[in-house]
């Protein structure tokens with residue numbers, strides 16, 4: 001049996017901490033596989049799509065404290081969108097999963113982040129690139145008819161995780177790689193509790209920094225850096241004002257950039273959009289002042 005960073009406790013034992021964790025990400029990325037691997041140490045190759053939500057529980061002692069993790073593994077398929085958000089409440093931490101062989105699932109992470117933050121605020125997050133065993137496994141991807149390849153690099157995943165102050169890990173539910181570490185990393189972050197305070201204090205400053213960085217990059221041609229800065233800016237603005245009208249447009253650019261050539265026309269269009277975002281941002285700061293001076 002593999003070494004574990006915790007001691008498993010009996011299901012009937014009372015624990016000092018009970019944490020509700022939600023597992024989010026697109027359909028088919030392996031959320032259920034991760035949950036079942038962690039809670040039951042099993043893996044199945046066939047896909048049984050989750051209908052609504054699936055639950056896992058595990059009790060263990062870790063760093064001298066006993067925990068119950070109540071894991072809500074939430075359906076990622078679009079068709080279950082209607083009730084999905086009702087499962088988010090009272091979660092203390094989030095596992096955000098993509099599939100390293102499917103870039104689209106990675107590009108959806110900002111949408112998942114926005115969705116849960118709007119409902120439950122900033123929470124400790126572990127970002128997980130799953131199915132690490134598949135690239136170079138020799139197996140053929142039925143979507144392309146070619147062998148599986150890694151479509152999201154470690155650096156790319158880490159960069160996104162950094163932009164939302166999350167921990168990052170690449171995992172394999174099939175190979176039982178980093179599955180325990182993912183859950184104990186989340187427990188560590190929840191226990192630190194520093195998280196939300198740190199973000200709030202820095203948010204104004206980092207929006208200015210985000211704009212400055214984007215302005216310095218936009219006329220160059222390093223699209224991945226521009227993309228990362230856009231993500232950072234978006235998350236900083238989101239922290240300050242989740243309802244900001246510019247967030248939708250920033251999202252459109254985040255979706256568009258990886259798919260299109262970065263020509264000089266695109267660059268000048270982006271520059272124009274950034275000017276508008278900055279104007280709105282400055283106006284919202286002034287309105288914020290006006291509102292507080294009226295109180």
Ligand SMILES: Nc1nc2c(ncn2[C@@H]2O[C@H](COP(=O)(O)OP(=O)(O)OP(=O)(O)O)[C@@H](O)[C@H]2O)c(=O)[nH]1
Nearest residue numbers: 027028029030031032033045050076131172173174
């Ligand atoms: N090779 C490999 N396959 C995996 C891994 N994790 C999951 N799978 C497979 O990927 C498919 C989807 O996994 P699920 O865990 O059901 O995906 P999900 O994210 O829960 O999907 P929804 O319930 O629809 O949201 C299944 O066929 C799993 O066997 C992994 O680490 N490696």
Ligand SMILES: [Mg+2]
Nearest residue numbers: 031032049050
């Ligand atoms: Mg599932």
